[in-house]
Structure formats: structure tokens, C-alpha cells
Amino acid sequence: MWIYEKKLQYPVRVSTCNPMLAKFLIEQYGGADGELAAALRYLNQRYTIPDKVIGLLTDIGTEEFAHLEMIATMVYKLTKDATVEQMKAAGLDGHYADHDKALFYHNAAGIPFTTQYIQAKGDPIADLYEDIAAEEKARATYQWIINMSDDPDLNDGLRFLREREIIHSQRFREAVEILKEEKGKKKIF
Numbered sequence: 001m002w003i004y005e006k007k008l009q010y011p012v013r014v015s016t017c018n019p020m021l022a023k024f025l026i027e028q029y030g031g032a033d034g035e036l037a038a039a040l041r042y043l044n045q046r047y048t049i050p051d052k053v054i055g056l057l058t059d060i061g062t063e064e065f066a067h068l069e070m071i072a073t074m075v076y077k078l079t080k081d082a083t084v085e086q087m088k089a090a091g092l093d094g095h096y097a098d099h100d101k102a103l104f105y106h107n108a109a110g111i112p113f114t115t116q117y118i119q120a121k122g123d124p125i126a127d128l129y130e131d132i133a134a135e136e137k138a139r140a141t142y143q144w145i146i147n148m149s150d151d152p153d154l155n156d157g158l159r160f161l162r163e164r165e166i167i168h169s170q171r172f173r174e175a176v177e178i179l180k181e182e183k184g185k186k187k188i189f
Contacts, residue, residue: 007070008066008070008161008178009063009066009069009127010072010157010161010164011072011157012073012157013071013153013154013156014074014077014078014151014153015153015154016151017079017081017082017086018078018154019078019082019089020089020090021078021145021149021151022074022075022090022092023084023090023091024145024148025071025074025075025145026075026095026106026107026149027107027141028067028071028138028141028142028161029075029105029106030104030105030106030112030113031108031113031117032107032117032135033138033141034071034107034141035064035065035067035068035071035107035136036064036068036136037117037118037134038060038064038067039060039061039064039066039068040115041061041117041119041131041134041146041184042058042064042131043057043058043059043061043062044052044059044120045057045063045120045127046058048124048127049124050124052175052177052179052182053128053175056172057131059144060168060171063168067092067161070157071119071161072160073139074154074157074158074178075103076101076103078154079092079101080100080101094110095110097113099141125176125179125180127178128172128179131168131172132169132176135166135168135169136165136168136169139165139169142158142162145158146158146162151165
């Protein structure tokens with residue numbers, strides 16, 4: 001049974017209104033290497049992955065939705081008190097014109113989310129290497145946003161997310177080794 005705990009996976013705090021940081025964070029909301037793409041990728045790939053690692057994709061895929069919720073909260077808190085002038089100065093004028101301050105799945109450049117971001121080859125090793133790459137790209141993006149941020153409260157949550165990407169990458173690497181070892185014993189896929 002799936003259970004949703006009605007609280008964020010990690011507390012989200014933001015020191016000040018900062019639409020520019022929100023614009024950068026939107027990359028992790030609706031970008032190619034963001035949390036939505038990761039969640040959908042892993043939950044889709046689990047249908048063609050061997051039973052030995054299916055639970056891993058399910059666990060990480062659902063956790064990515066928790067990360068998406070954290071990013072949405074961060075973006076909301078960074079923009080909720082922003083003026084139209086601040087939104088325009090941050091380059092979010094197109095977003096504001098279409099959505100006001102509502103969240104919308106697009107990347108930092110304003111390009112809408114597309115399912116082309118979601119990869120699934122049907123080969124377990126190829127898919128897991130894709131997943132490792134996705135986690136490493138997300139980790140790098142979090143680090144770059146931290147580098148641009150002067151908000152210690154926001155950075156705390158971003159560091160948590162960055163560290164989870166590292167853990168996910170490690171788990172996927174372990175899954176590759178499990179499947180390679182199993183493949184050496186018999187044909188599993």
C-alpha cells in the first residue's frame with residue numbers, strides 16, 4: 001500500500017523573496033534533468049527491469065516526487081511576495097504572462113516539459129546507466145544553483161537534495177553490479 005505523509009521530506013526554508021533563484025530552480029521542476037523527469041523515468045523503467053532491482057526504481061521514483069514537492073515549495077516561497085517588476089527583472093515575465101505565479105512544468109529557459117526527456121531502452125543495464133547519468137546531472141545542477149545562491153536557508157534544502165542525488169546514483173551503480181553478476185550466472189534479460 002502506498003502511503004503519503006503530509007509533510008515535506010525535508011524542511012524548506014527561504015530567507016527572502018528572490019525570483020531569480022526561483023527561475024534557476026524551475027530547471028529542477030520541469031527541466032530535462034529535473035525531478036519530474038526522474039520520477040517518470042524510473043517509474044516507467046521498472047516494468048522492464050529484472051525483479052532483483054524493481055523495488056529500487058519504485059522507491060527512488062516515488063522519492064523523486066517528494067523532491068518535486070520540495071522544489072515547488074521553494075519556488076513558491078521565492079516568488080509569493082514578488083512584484084511584477086521583480087518577476088520581469090528575473091526573466092520570468094513570460095512565465096508571469098502565462099501563469100501569474102503558478103508553477104508550471106518548464107525549464108529555466110521557459111521551454112515546456114516534454115516526455116522526450118524520459119528515456120527507456122528496455123535494456124536493464126542501459127537504463128540503469130541512463131539513471132546514473134540523470135542523477136549525476138541533477139547533482140551538478142543543484143551544486144550550480146547553490147553556487148549562485150546567497151540564501152543560507154534555501155541552500156540547506158538544496159544541499160539535502162544534492163546529497164539524495166548522490167545516494168540515488170550510488171544505488172543505481174550497485175544495481176548495475178547486481179545485474180552484471182546475475183547476467184554472468186545466467187541470461188536474465
